[in-house]
Amino acid sequence: MVTAMDTLPTPATGSEAVPLSGPAAPPLTDDELRALYSLMVSVRHLDTSAIAWQRQGLIPGYAPELGQEAAQVGSGFAVDTSRDFVFPTYRELGVARAMGVDMVAYMSTHKATWHGGLYDPLESRLAPIQAVVGGSVLHAVGWAHGQTLTGPADGRLGVAMAYFGDGASSQGDIHEAMNFAAVMKAPVVFFVQNNGWAISLPTELQVAGGSVAGRAAGYGIPALRIDGNDVVAVVDATRRAFAHCRAGNGPVLIEAMTYRRGPHSTSDDPGRYRSLNEERDGAGEDPLERFRQRLLADGVAGEAFFAEALAAAKAEEEEIRAGIQALGPRPGSEMFDLVFQETTPALRAQAASWREESEHV
Amino acid sequence: MVTAMDTLPTPATGSEAVPLSGPAAPPLTDDELRALYSLMVSVRHLDTSAIAWQRQGLIPGYAPELGQEAAQVGSGFAVDTSRDFVFPTYRELGVARAMGVDMVAYMSTHKATWHGGLYDPLESRLAPIQAVVGGSVLHAVGWAHGQTLTGPADGRLGVAMAYFGDGASSQGDIHEAMNFAAVMKAPVVFFVQNNGWAISLPTELQVAGGSVAGRAAGYGIPALRIDGNDVVAVVDATRRAFAHCRAGNGPVLIEAMTYRRGPHSTSDDPGRYRSLNEERDGAGEDPLERFRQRLLADGVAGEAFFAEALAAAKAEEEEIRAGIQALGPRPGSEMFDLVFQETTPALRAQAASWREESEHV
């Protein structure tokens, strides 16, 4: 019989979670809190509008982030766009907005103008939109290792933040990314939005063990499992994780527990796999309303501010809608010109015959 | 600041490891202990002979398992070949021998006669030799889920045992396999031989967190980290894991700590990445000698038995060598005939032109 004596200790499953080091983040100022609220309102308004745009035929499809505003805005808010780099999925509208990305350029991907979006990834510090589930998490590890190789500019490393979902956590690439990052002590924040669903599959049938954060200890990676619908908790956790990474202590994983309130995308029909009751129970309190109540209760903001924020969000949305409307298709020649830095004779020939046959020149 | 209040509990990293259920295995009988010793001697002799065969030109290459006899024989010994199925890598000579596989047919892969070996995988319950690192671990999960689907014949499920190494643990497929197995509660034993090396990379630079067993808790999978050089501990752990799986409790992971005493393969030159001192320190006591001392001390076997076992091993090795020597190349026509169950016109045509041009018929 195998007794306790026969088995060796398994280092990573001890009772203490792997500790996070680095200074605690200072509490958010009232200005920051109000800024966060404004961002969340603007994201909520833009996100719900995008669904309407799709119904109106302005854009062919969209993947809403309804319910994930706190997780997205809170984490994006913690990014230092002068040194960090963020790797989104296809659902990170709130992150992009919080980082100050040009939203017409961002939304262009949903207008089917250009995969990846028209924003400048280097300038905005946001990698192109990624449609492969789990596809860019390893990129974050490579980018972060590059920071280690270059060395910190002023004693503080640039940090890569990789977003992924509960569904993505099943992909082999996620495991490889966590193991590589931990072996190389790369400054990466793995930001998991556990929104309860991967299209029709609930997290219970996706994530064995019940938690993505619970996997981190096995790699010696510290993890924070947080209420992803509490924007303040999200900012704090993200800042703490960034501080840990910046100081050269290696990666951190954050699992933000949230809920995908809408359909997976505008082509999805959630009624086929979850009931309205289940939705209500799973979703819990609306993160935006919850934050509003908190600001009110703490006397940080009042109705006038909320009204102002909403008006600003509406104005912004209208401007973005106009921008999207004005967005024409990219010239077909870009298909050929943007494949390589140094094009090839075959591509030149194909571009020429395309011009002749499709543009009739 | 993130306080303990802000963070949610991470279910899988609690203080207690995931518990193993199922009855404890009865202690090994003296007959079993002697049988294990005989197997280990026979495997040791065959393995070291295979290196000699390679030097002599009888076989083009070989991957020795020197030092892993206890881990391989012990685990293979626990298999019930009437119901279980085993998925080896390229280094499981000891497992094959313990399972009673035809060793000429097994070694034929190293003679470059046929990838995967010439033994019958269905009859022997040993899947074909697998050269892709981590390649067959998912197959074990699928096979095991098949047992669940069919249902236990007599209340006890057939179990799949998948072998892999510390190096393989880095592959995405291993993560997918562990997650799938845990989600589906598939009766799989993941048997990891952590032999300290993946070719030139030591485990410390391979396995973040330090232990493959330490990953299991993150999936809710019970794990045993055992002294893989103690054959009795290996048999016991494997039997306990099988009992857990058979009863329908889902997968188990065993990490057998051992040491690759030889080169990665006959083309490797370990002197380039580890010193003889490091080898001596890492290897520890020889598992075979250790077992011999134990049997002696416990009065289970004496010198006469050991001499007999060695003589039997030598006789067996000679027979196998003769079998290998006699093994001619397979007819080239098999290249074409074994691609499909239902061949194609193109393959028929290619076979015909091959016959004409290469056999000049």
Place this chain on the structure above:
Amino acid sequence: MSDVLLESEPSMDNRSPRHGVEQLSMQQALNLALDEVLAENSKALIFGEDCGRLGGVFRVTDGLRAKYGNGRVFDTPLAESGILGMAVGLAMAGFHPIPEVQFDGFAYPAINQIVCQIARMNYRSRGILPMPITLRVPSFGGIRAPEHHGESLEALFAHVPGLKVASPSNPHEAYHLLKYAATRPDPVIFMEPKSRYWQKGEVHFDSADATSPPDGSSPGGGSPTGAKVMREGRHLTLVAWGAMVARCLQVAGLAAEDGIDIEVLDLRWLKPIDEAALEASVRKTRRAVVVHEAPLTSGLGAEVAQLITRSCFDTLKAPVERVTGFDVPYPSGDLEDEYIPNIDRILFGIQRVLEYRRG
């Protein structure tokens, strides 16, 4: 976790094969074929991302989980290599897996399992462990979808020894090809043209060989693994598969108005390729254009062209033309009509062949 198997009770109302003719969409025809395969073979299993409860993002497996239970039709975690690796093990255990990869572009994470395992296990095991796996892959472009949802992987799959590859062009073909593929002992990659899922057409249940749409032009084909003449013609052969067959039939209709009589050959099987059908058609027409959505270079069109050239060299009036996607990543919706061979480009290709004069 509750018992994985008994989440829903299988219904006993198994569907038996149909007779006569029905008007169905390709999605319905495929669903019907899968339903019959599950009913006829208790070892057949369907699994993949969202194929269970949701019935697949294209609803091809709609209703099957409710009917056959969660043991026969089930959702997996989100990992394509896991899905295909699991399929190998299930096949080794005697099952007939019919896994799905949700979109063409998400077959790449599973390529290792497909190429190194599914395609080789029968060979490696000397025929003892066959791999009767039918991998359904919604394929090709044309639906203005996000990145990686419009890929054509047939050249990759056709190059892999040990795989067979089929692609239906209409509901009739979809029903018969899938039923045939899913009852064979070898692995078949089944590429469903997603832009055609909702197009209706007649399905003739009693004859797999009925040409559909049954315009009376030709019975075509014959073998279930062969190509099929979808329209007879004398002046030039258009070779296509998947969604391009309908487009080529359109082109042939337009060309007929100019007195050009085009034969349209639906390849149906992309591996093995029906060389005899190619030869028979082009020996007659003496000219050929092959059309596909995949990029030009090293696409399957090269293989088709070379097979034709080799067997018809002395009768060919012009080199075989290829009208294909360009050597560029599949573009976003706004540009996909520029990328996919359109009627104009196919007509230009035809014109080049017809006007070819030896130099």
Place this chain on the structure above:
Amino acid sequence: MSDVLLESEPSMDNRSPRHGVEQLSMQQALNLALDEVLAENSKALIFGEDCGRLGGVFRVTDGLRAKYGNGRVFDTPLAESGILGMAVGLAMAGFHPIPEVQFDGFAYPAINQIVCQIARMNYRSRGILPMPITLRVPSFGGIRAPEHHGESLEALFAHVPGLKVASPSNPHEAYHLLKYAATRPDPVIFMEPKSRYWQKGEVHFDSADATSPPDGSSPGGGSPTGAKVMREGRHLTLVAWGAMVARCLQVAGLAAEDGIDIEVLDLRWLKPIDEAALEASVRKTRRAVVVHEAPLTSGLGAEVAQLITRSCFDTLKAPVERVTGFDVPYPSGDLEDEYIPNIDRILFGIQRVLEYRRG
């Protein structure tokens, strides 16, 4: 874990480019090229399984870790998707990664990252995030190795928009092609013929265009991205790459004894393919055979044949022949000589072309 970077001190003795001619094995020539690339570009990084301490299983990166330090040349965990995914991120951060996949058959786990990420990031980012990644892949068969160690993936790679593909045939080509590839801003899959690693040959440092072995027959080629005439001839063109070039030169030598004057064209770049060189050669010889190790169907030979047929249709005396591996999984050592095109089979192919008569 100790600091990942400072495990070994980089040496300051950086190698400067060579002059003149040296007799080197391909392994040495590649090692020298990498050494110079690392010396000249501080952003160049080498990493992969066992490339650091061990110097690679073929010793191609031997000594480079000791010389440039563990920050520039390092071992990774055993995960090919991880290696290539990391390369993408490093390229985004401004590095020039030169990763290695240990053997051809182990590129499959990384195909998703190669096809969906490396090949598309420049396009997706509209040229803002170039992918100057040179992926070294020891390739092709012929060394009696275990399963998955003898694969030819060029057709797969050549079909992927956004990738370039090169393969050297001898030490001279290896040195110059690798130096060229590893200094370009686009991703290149660099397929090293592993059976030729230990063959020695002259490397002319001052001219990339020197034909090697320099038998005085032809200067050939010209552009660093072009094909190269390795032997001039009048009766037939043999097109090959990698290890098959040496075999074709042997065949040409034998054929010459029978008065058959064969031109051997080393394709060198498998994407983009030098169409002009193919046309120039075959317009002269009017006959062609393409030789490769990969399976026949949908292999790169089909593309080469079709390019030749299209440009030389009116001068071709016979259809282009392909002499290739069969449509079977790469076999075990005992059968590999039956699988890889051998001298006999190439001679038969040549004979078929020479004896072709219109029917």
